[in-house]
Amino acid sequence: MSPDRDEILHAVSSAVLAVTRHLSVREVLQVITRSAQRLLNAKYAALGVPDEEGSFAEFVAEGVTDKQWDAIGPLPRQHGMLAALLREGVPARLPDIRLDPRFGDWPKAHPVMKDFLGVPIRDGERVLGILFLANKCEPGGFTQADQDLLTLFAAHAAIALTNARLYERGRELALLEERTRMARDLHDAVTQKLFSLRLTAQAAATLLDSAPDRAAVELDRVQRLAGEAMAELRAVIVELRPADLDHHGLAETLRKQVNLLDRVQPATRITFECGELPDLLPEVEEVVLRVSQEALHNALRHAGATEVTVRLTDDGRAVRLTVADDGLGFDQTESRGLGLISMRDRAESVGGTLSVTAVPGTGTTVEMEVNQ
Numbered sequence: 001m002s003p004d005r006d007e008i009l010h011a012v013s014s015a016v017l018a019v020t021r022h023l024s025v026r027e028v029l030q031v032i033t034r035s036a037q038r039l040l041n042a043k044y045a046a047l048g049v050p051d052e053e054g055s056f057a058e059f060v061a062e063g064v065t066d067k068q069w070d071a072i073g074p075l076p077r078q079h080g081m082l083a084a085l086l087r088e089g090v091p092a093r094l095p096d097i098r099l100d101p102r103f104g105d106w107p108k109a110h111p112v113m114k115d116f117l118g119v120p121i122r123d124g125e126r127v128l129g130i131l132f133l134a135n136k137c138e139p140g141g142f143t144q145a146d147q148d149l150l151t152l153f154a155a156h157a158a159i160a161l162t163n164a165r166l167y168e169r170g171r172e173l174a175l176l177e178e179r180t181r182m183a184r185d186l187h188d189a190v191t192q193k194l195f196s197l198r199l200t201a202q203a204a205a206t207l208l209d210s211a212p213d214r215a216a217v218e219l220d221r222v223q224r225l226a227g228e229a230m231a232e233l234r235a236v237i238v239e240l241r242p243a244d245l246d247h248h249g250l251a252e253t254l255r256k257q258v259n260l261l262d263r264v265q266p267a268t269r270i271t272f273e274c275g276e277l278p279d280l281l282p283e284v285e286e287v288v289l290r291v292s293q294e295a296l297h298n299a300l301r302h303a304g305a306t307e308v309t310v311r312l313t314d315d316g317r318a319v320r321l322t323v324a325d326d327g328l329g330f331d332q333t334e335s336r337g338l339g340l341i342s343m344r345d346r347a348e349s350v351g352g353t354l355s356v357t358a359v360p361g362t363g364t365t366v367e368m369e370v371n372q
Contacts, residue, residue, distance in 0.1 A: 024248055025165055029060045042135060044063040049129040055077050056078070080105070081104070085120060086120070089230050093146075114262060115347070119154045250288060271309050283350055284319075302328075306327075307326045329359050352371075353369050
């Protein structure tokens, strides 16, 4: 068997194993893109999955740094060579993409690409996406043999991508069933508790003038019922796993939330940093997400911060979440906030630890660590 065939089987195996490890569609796309880049020794590789609105539902790339992505801006539209590949559904191999009449343009910060090889990822007549490489790291650009190899790889990648989508669809159906169960729980427990709360409050209101002592008893009952309803509602909500975690994974879900907050909080710069993460248990992913949400909420609502940094790292022993702000800080000897207690309880529920460093006037750092 030739070395090329060995390499492609190894690359395809990596993409298929990504599915069997229950990774998200986006993670499978990243494995496919990275494998194609290594397989054909290209400086740049990308894979785009089109949507129905003239853009891309997913777009992943190798060879482009996060800083470059930020400078480039929004995801590309379906224009130029990308649109041609989607429309024509056949491979394109060019010595210089910039000289092709189908070439449009790219943003100012976009890296300069010359030799180009693109192939569609097809499921029958349907184009699932486009896989393309640019700037071969060897003289002479891409060859016909490279095109044949990438076309073969794309055919296997289509199977991996289809399987990943089917898996995620199954997870979505399971999530829908879980949400239906939660709705029943809300109706059976919380709704009835709130109904009792309303009746008790009405009774207390009618007794205020004629029998204040009895009204006081009813108001005590109102307070107790309200606490029970809140506890039951919190229990139901906590059991719901955020849908984005199943679809995009922890890093991408947190990145999206941070980017959204950064856009809607013009007075505060919020950034996200993330290294390579190992596969984490679903319950660990959810706890890390919940703790980060609570820490971000505190920083934005109470700290008056102008800078907030969310960081996810892995040192081979443990995964660490850090949320640091330059806000007001607080006196830890006086703080008894439920948010801090809740974060610590969540961390401990998955065998992790949570530490908070805060001094009035110097900001706050929340750090959660959980062993792999």
